Amino acid sequence: MVLGDEVAIGPYATIFGPATIGDRAWIGAGASIGAPPEISSLRQNTAWTGDLEHAGVVIGADTVIRERVVIHQGSARPTVVGNGCWLLNGAYLAHDVQTGDGVTISAGVSVGGHCTIGDGVTIGMNAVVHQRRVIAAGAMIGMGTALTGDVPPYGKVYGVPPRLHGVNSVGMTRAGIGPDVAATLQAAYETGDFQLEIARESLSEIAETIEQWRRTSTGRTVQVPAVSDGVVA
Numbered sequence: 001m002v003l004g005d006e007v008a009i010g011p012y013a014t015i016f017g018p019a020t021i022g023d024r025a026w027i028g029a030g031a032s033i034g035a036p037p038e039i040s041s042l043r044q045n046t047a048w049t050g051d052l053e054h055a056g057v058v059i060g061a062d063t064v065i066r067e068r069v070v071i072h073q074g075s076a077r078p079t080v081v082g083n084g085c086w087l088l089n090g091a092y093l094a095h096d097v098q099t100g101d102g103v104t105i106s107a108g109v110s111v112g113g114h115c116t117i118g119d120g121v122t123i124g125m126n127a128v129v130h131q132r133r134v135i136a137a138g139a140m141i142g143m144g145t146a147l148t149g150d151v152p153p154y155g156k157v158y159g160v161p162p163r164l165h166g167v168n169s170v171g172m173t174r175a176g177i178g179p180d181v182a183a184t185l186q187a188a189y190e191t192g193d194f195q196l197e198i199a200r201e202s203l204s205e206i207a208e209t210i211e212q213w214r215r216t217s218t219g220r221t222v223q224v225p226a227v228s229d230g231v232v233a
Helices: 169-174 179-190 200-216
Strands: 019-021 032-035 057-059 070-072 079-081 155-158 163-167
Touching: 032 057, 057 070, 070 079, 163 169, 163 179, 169 179, 179 200
Parallel strands: 019 057, 032 070, 057 079
Antiparallel strands: 155 163
């Protein structure tokens, strides 16, 4: 295990290697980081005896991991939590999950294996994210959402079943992105242009985010609400 400078680790927290913890990370009481992946075909190694296996865990600098958070080892790639993230009490990140920087994962959230979560994403309390989903940068997932599809950049998703309800305009404002970009994204999503092909030239301000989304999305994107006789389904 590699610990950075000024790392705070609370009582009864457990960290199993291989693990790298960045500078000034704060890990709360009872957190569990680095247990083996929950995959039945893999050996459940006893990392606490020095029996190290699997792909490891990387926690970024200035990240806060609150009480009873569980983060499992990666199987094919390290499980990664970026810099400046907040993981609130009781959150769970399965094997091979990777987040960007500045991500907030609220209390009680469960994220399935192999998910990719972009910079600045916020996931509301008790949401559940299906394995292998991609949540692009700046997205907002409402509390209690059972997310089964990918979420495009700065998308706002909530409801049962989950649907894309426009853009996370608050998140865009905080990121310094202008209202014209937000309006263009909104219009694109309303037409189902989730890959933002039509709006490419008007979205140069977030071109890097869009290109990353195109590279990583599985193509199984959440849908917009259906409208019938003026009623949103």
